Amino acid sequence: MEAFTLSRIEMSGLLLSLSPHSEQRPLHILQEAWTKFHRDEVREGTSLPAFLSTDIPPILQKLIKGGAVKGLSLGEIASLGSLIEYSTLSVTAMQNWVKRDFKEYLGSPREGKKYSINQAAMLFIIDDLKAALDFESIRQLFRVLFLVPERDDDDLVEPAQLYHGYAELFEEIKTRAPMAAQAAAKPPSGNPKEFQWKSDSGIRAAMERMMKRLSHLTRPQRDAVQNMLLIAAISVQTCYFQAMARQYFNAVLFLDF
Structure with a gap:
């Protein structure tokens, strides 16, 4: 089965599209991302066999069906993270970040028992930054941008x-x-x-x-x-x-x- 791959700009657009105020639909972003690698099949009318040979994880199946997503579990975030090119995100790593390394910034789930879109984005950001920085350096950057960890309304940027x-x-x-x-x-x-x-x-x-x-x-x-x-x-x-x-x-x- 062929893996479904997303660039970071596509993944970030997908996260933003999950906001109730977004005008863009998650399905449209996923369609464009898949078509980018299958233009010949789409042009030749063989897109159905190509799509059937693509591995679609459950979280994407939910988005394709148009299901509402108010929050994401760590498993779902890891599933999305595995689709990002060059990413090495894992559930085990995220559990450590949530419970210990970045507990003050990630906190507990904010959408019932699930994590918010901003919390998911922060997990992706940590995964990217750790390629060049140690955890203490990342925390120092977060202190500059997100000020008081327990509050969201004072963040310089979401x-x-x-x-x-x-x-x-x-x-x-x-x-x-x-x-x-x-x-x-x-x-x-x-x-x-x-x-x-x-x-x-x-x-x-x-x-x-x-x-x-x-x-x-x-x-x-x-x-x-x-x-x-x-x-x-x-x-x-x-x-x-x-x-x-x-x-x-x-x-x-x-x-x-």
């Missing part, structure tokens, strides 16, 4: 929006040279350091789109979010290189005959 923001940024980075996202810090001038994107209009535009949605923040707060987007996008790039290294390693062992 986790689901943050996830979508750096997923969008990574999509731009993917289409450019690996070092295109390098940034140079301005010399200390009494103000918080600002990152200047090198000449790449696409990456800069992706960043600016996110910043426009956060126009209510102060300049230091906007800088904090912008720096977080940069860190997260580069961490995802690290996930990609790690996945490629594992793939080549497995190929070397498998083809040794």
Whole structure:
């Protein structure tokens, strides 16, 4: 069976579509994600056999049928996480994060016995950041962005929006040279350091789109979010290189005959 794979921009869009106020339907996002890899079959009228050979996990079956999703279990979040390209998310890891490592930020389930969309997004964010940062460093970033852990109304940006923001940024980075996202810090001038994107209009535009949605923040707060987007996008790039290294390693062992 062929695996159903989602990019981070597709997964972040899927999470946002589960909001009751979203105008986008989860089914539409899933249809576009699947069609991206099966354009020939769709064009030739053989999409049905191709879809029947695709492994559809129960959580996606529920979304395809249009079932309401008010919250997600850890198992469902892990199932979604397994669909994300370059991801290594597991139920065991999430249980440790929820109960110990990031308990103050994740807390208990907020949708009955299930976790909210923002909690799911935060789990995906932790999984991405751990490719480049240790847990204490991630907690320090969370303290800057989410302020008082027990409250949601003081967050500089909702986790689901943050996830979508750096997923969008990574999509731009993917289409450019690996070092295109390098940034140079301005010399200390009494103000918080600002990152200047090198000449790449696409990456800069992706960043600016996110910043426009956060126009209510102060300049230091906007800088904090912008720096977080940069860190997260580069961490995802690290996930990609790690996945490629594992793939080549497995190929070397498998083809040794």
